[in-house]
Structure formats: C-alpha cells, structure tokens
Amino acid sequence: MSAGTSLAVETNGENESMESELQKGVKHLCERGITKVPTKYIWPIPDRPNSGNGNSSASNPNLKLPIIDFAKLQGSNRSQAINSLKNACEKFGFFQLVNHDIPKDVIESIIDVSKGFFELPFEERSKYMSTDMRSPVRYGTSSNQNKDDVFCWRDFLKLSCQPLSDVLPLWPSSPVDLRQAVLDYSKNTKFLYLMLTEAILESLGLKDITKKENENDEFREFKDGSQLIVVNCYPACPEPDLTLGLPPHSDYGLLTVLLQDEVQGLQIQYEGRWVTVEPLPDSLVVNIGDHLEIFSNGKYRSLIHRVLVNPSKSRISIASLHSLPFNSVVQPSPKLINEDNPRRYMDTDFASFLDYSSSSESKRKSFLESRKLT
Ligand SMILES: O=C(O)CCC(=O)C(=O)O
Numbered sequence: 141m142s143a144g145t146s147l148a149v150e151t152n153g154e155n156e157s158m159e160s161e162l163q164k165g166v167k168h169l170c171e172r173g174i175t176k177v178p179t180k181y182i183w184p185i186p187d188r189p190n191s192g193n194g195n196s197s198a199s200n201p202n203l204k205l206p207i208i209d210f211a212k213l214q215g216s217n218r219s220q221a222i223n224s225l226k227n228a229c230e231k232f233g234f235f236q237l238v239n240h241d242i243p244k245d246v247i248e249s250i251i252d253v254s255k256g257f258f259e260l261p262f263e264e265r266s267k268y269m270s271t272d273m274r275s276p277v278r279y280g281t282s283s284n285q286n287k288d289d290v291f292c293w294r295d296f297l298k299l300s301c302q303p304l305s306d307v308l309p310l311w312p313s314s315p316v317d318l319r320q321a322v323l324d325y326s327k328n329t330k331f332l333y334l335m336l337t338e339a340i341l342e343s344l345g346l347k348d349i350t351k352k353e354n355e356n357d358e359f360r361e362f363k364d365g366s367q368l369i370v371v372n373c374y375p376a377c378p379e380p381d382l383t384l385g386l387p388p389h390s391d392y393g394l395l396t397v398l399l400q401d402e403v404q405g406l407q408i409q410y411e412g413r414w415v416t417v418e419p420l421p422d423s424l425v426v427n428i429g430d431h432l433e434i435f436s437n438g439k440y441r442s443l444i445h446r447v448l449v450n451p452s453k454s455r456i457s458i459a460s461l462h463s464l465p466f467n468s469v470v471q472p473s474p475k476l477i478n479e480d481n482p483r484r485y486m487d488t489d490f491a492s493f494l495d496y497s498s499s500s501e502s503k504r505k506s507f508l509e510s511r512k513l514t
C-alpha cells in the first residue's frame with residue numbers, strides 16, 4: 141500500500157510547503173486533486189479502520205442502536221417511552237430519534253447551506269479560520285490543527301449560538317441563507333434538547349427538579365447552558381483505510397443531537413467492537429456526553445465513537461452540542477449518590493477541560509477517564 145505523497149505540492153508553479161497546505165484543510169487538498177493520502181493523515185496501524193488489533197477491531201454488523209420515538213415521549217404512554225429511553229441511555233448512551241418534529245424544510249436547508257459553505261472558494265471559507273478554541277466562529281480542519289500529530293480527514297465550521305444577538309452577525313454571510321438556516325435549526329434542536337433533558341432527568345428519577353415551582357440551580361443550568369453547532373465535512377478520500385474522519389472520542393457536553401446525511405461513517409464502540417450507526421431517513425442521532433455521565437454518577441454512558449471516511453462520497457454531519465454554561469461546575473447529582481452508589485467522579489469545569497486537552501496526559505487517557513475517582 142502506498143504511504144503518502146511527497147513533501148511538496150505544486151501551487152501555481154511554485155512549491156509551497158506541505159505543512160502550510162495541510163493547514164488549509166482536506167477540502168482544499170482534494171480540490172488540488174491529490175490521489176494519495178498525505179503522510180500527516182496516515183494513522184498508526186492499530187488505529188486504522190480495519191485494524192485487526194485488540195478491542196477496537198472487528199465491526200459488529202448485526203447490532204442496531206435503540207430507536208426512541210419522540211412523539212411517544214410527548215404522548216399518553218410517556219412512562220413506557222421513558223423506560224425505553226432509560227434502557228437506551230444505560231446500555232448505549234446513543235439512540236436514533238424518530239418523529240422528532242423538526243420540519244423537513246429546516247433539515248433540508250441546514251444540509252444545503254452546509255454543503256454550500258464547503259463548496260465556496262477557499263479564500264471565502266478561510267475568512268472564518270481561527271485556531272482559538274474560544275472563538276464563536278471557527279472554520280478549521282482535523283480536531284486541533286495546532287497540536288494534532290496525525291490529522292483527521294475532516295474540515296469543520298463551528299458556530300456558537302449564544303448570546304445570539306452577539307454571535308449571529310459573526311456567522312458566515314455566504315451562502316446567503318446560512319444564517320437563517322442555522323438559526324432555525326439551532327432553535328429546533330435547542331427545543332428538542334430541552335424536551336429530551338426533561339425526559340432524561342425523569343428517567344433518572346429526578347422529575348422533581350424539572351418542575352417550575354421547585355426550579356433550582358441544577359435544572360436552570362441545564363436550560364441556560366451553551367449550544368454549539370458543528371458542521372463536519374468529510375470529503376471523499378482516495379485511501380480511506382489509512383485514515384479517520386474523527387478519531388475515537390466521547391463528546392464533552394451534556395447531550396449531542398446529530399444530523400447525518402445518507403452516507404454512513406459514524407461508528408460507536410460497543411462491547412469492544414465498532415458498530416456502524418446506519419443513517420436512518422428522517423431521524424437524528426442523540427448521544428449522552430461526558431457532563432451527563434458525570435451528572436448521572438455513571439448511570440448513563442458517554443460512549444466512545446469515531447468516524448470513517450468514504451472512497452467515493454463526501455459526507456456531511458451537523459452536531460448540535462449542548463453543554464452546561466462555561467463557568468459551571470459539573471458534578472454528580474447529590475440525589476444520585478448514596479451508600480450503595482458512592483460518588484464516582486470529581487468536580488470539573490470547562491477550564492479544566494481546556495487545560496487537560498492541551499496536556500500530554502490527554503494522549504494517554506480521555507478527559508472523562510481523568511475525572512474518575514479511584
Ligand atoms: O460525523 C459524525 O457522524 C459524528 C461527529 C462527531 O462525533 C462530533 O462532531 O463530535
């Protein structure tokens with residue numbers, strides 16, 4: 141198998157260093173017509189998609205994610221639906237959500253503007269490039285292009301959603317309907333998130349904290365938290381067996397609502413095997429993030445997942461990430477701790493996440509693992 145291109149690429153007759161070309165992202169490289177995966181994207185053999193090594197090897201084609209019917213959660217048989225939700229969160233921390241009620245045109249528009257954004261000339265896209273993790277608008281490539289030893293085969297556009305009046309004028313102005321489409325989609329996913337969070341709290345036996353009359357800080361923080369829309373673009377890859385769209389990770393926040401197009405790529409790690417999350421028409425994928433695993437004192441799982449890339453098809457996904465407010469302390473709910481179920485995680489916050497992400501320990505252990513007591 142071939143192992144990457146030479147160290148330079150032709151640019152208008154001149155040689156530009158490969159390193160600066162790579163910083164411009166995968167879409168740019170593909171537009172330059174590369175036919176091999178550059179060395180920087182080649183993952184060590186044990187981490188590659190079809191590696192036969194250890195626990196992250198064979199895929200399990202027969203396993204399917206649970207399906208949660210959002211309409212049933214709102215209907216007369218809510219308690220049964222809550223029970224299915226509880227099983228899904230305990231066993232997988234991932235489920236497909238059907239009958240979610242987001243209008244078709246809202247979904248179609250967000251997919252269209254996302255594709256449209258990545259079709260723009262690089263000069264236009266690059267106006268939004270930033271490597272500042274706190275910037276409210278961030279176009280970039282890989283996971284953390286300043287620091288990644290090996291790059292992943294994805295470009296992204298990250299749009300913070302609050303405060304809306306401040307951030308909206310900063311969102312890209314082209315394609316022309318991008319702002320409206322993201323606004324509509326973010327409002328719809330925020331509503332879904334709130335409904336799902338109430339249901340999840342109920343499924344944890346914490347219905348009381350969601351009632352208006354007893355509203356306390358615990359639930360207010362769930363409602364007032366941050367929302368980040370992440371548009372992921374995974375261009376078709378000439379050598380998909382050598383690289384990854386996203387390496388194994390868990391999501392940092394409370395809950396992620398993910399819209400994937402019809403191209404498969406997402407896999408979850410379940411009982412030591414990789415399981416593909418099949419794109420299901422008109423559905424959304426929902427997963428528990430690290431905050432919720434910690435809040436539930438480990439009852440609900442923030443599962444490791446990764447993304448594979450495709451030899452002939454480009455893939456788009458849009459993640460709506462919901463987290464506690466930036467300055468909040470994340471901790472197990474006191475109501476879920478007792479003698480039989482002692483506290484399993486230390487307190488944490490966003491600043492410790494950022495510190496951890498840039499530490500050398502983060503290469504050996506996930507952030508969530510680093511927060512576990514014992
Ligand atoms: O593209 C996907 O299917 C998943 C994306 C993802 O895991 C993320 O944005 O955290």
Ligand SMILES: [Fe+2]
Nearest residue numbers: 389390391445
């Ligand atoms: Fe993720």
